[in-house]
Amino acid sequence: MKAGIVGYARSGKTTVFNALTGAQAAVGTYGSREANVAVIKVPDQRVVRLAAIHHPKKITHAEFEFVDIGPNEEAGEQKALDGAALTALKNTHALVHVVRAFDNESVMHPLGNVDPVRDASAMEDELKLCDLIIIERRIERLEKEHRKDTEYGLLCHCREHIESGQALRTLPLSHQEEPLLAGYSFLSQKPLMLLGNYGEESIGKDDPSGLTAFAHENNLPLIDLCGAMEMEIARLPEQERSDFREQLGLGEESRLRFIQAAYDMLGVISFLTAGPQEVRAWTIRKNTRAVDAAGVIHTDIQRGFIRAEVVHFTDLMEAGSPARAKELGKMRLEGKEYIVQDGDVILFRFNV
């Protein structure tokens, strides 16, 4: 999974990027003009605990990639996105809008005062406008070529949807329509999360900015973060981090909270495979059939699928070992159509 971090100039995009990934990209005046990229291992205690049972040769966590766009060099700071940003965001599965909610007189806001709701709403408009430009260009082209086909009809429908003020992510698409739009990588079609970047003075206080209400009204997930402080904590050795969080009254580690919210938004879950060779977490969409989950590991396993031996992580831990789980009847044999659940530990039987 790959998320693009967007936001207005100096909203703290790179600070949040560092906080979530542990990277050390330069922030402030010395911030990079280029996009920053980092991959993190998705923290998952289940992987750690399965490894303690199997002592595998290799432990593989799921990965999550972040792209932090650079500032707008073409159109100036009033806009968040330029051509370079669009290129950087092309292959992302989701967008995270870092909304400035911290006060800091020495950091100028490009749109004037600090106003999270205005920024969140302006960003939505920008995303929609970027898509509208692409759509109109394409419609014009198709009209010139006299190609009033299914794609043409769908693009006209998208245009209407945006012109009525809505993002493409709220436009229901059929199975046939989805692939027709996939190549465009429309920004307003990508799942969007708001990330309020608060100053440390706001810890434990109610949010007066109205961002929570905005997120709720627009059906967007919202998480809050003290970017600057979290970035400092991310640099500490692991043992010191939790002590610090406790002292400062910060909740659960921000990386965990973020991943949880991102997985919910993307509609993805993890299943696990565990054995002496490797313990590994795999990311799949919710409602994936066992035979398709097998395909994520290898197409051979999908083609030669016989059955899946499934035990849920919680049951396995209660039993203490795979053998005991089997004795207790917690290990089930499932067929191709079984819908894989978050936390299923699976052994695929296959024949090629």
Ligand SMILES: Nc1nc2c(ncn2[C@@H]2O[C@H](COP(=O)(O)OP(=O)(O)OP(=O)(O)O)[C@@H](O)[C@H]2O)c(=O)[nH]1
């Ligand atoms: N007080 C305070 N300052 C912050 C916070 N987050 C970021 N800043 C400051 O805001 C400035 C901009 O932060 P960056 O992370 O570089 O912001 P950015 O959005 O990446 O900026 P550009 O890439 O230049 O658009 C820096 O001086 C940061 O120290 C915060 O949570 N609290």
Ligand SMILES: [Mg+2]
């Ligand atoms: Mg930056």
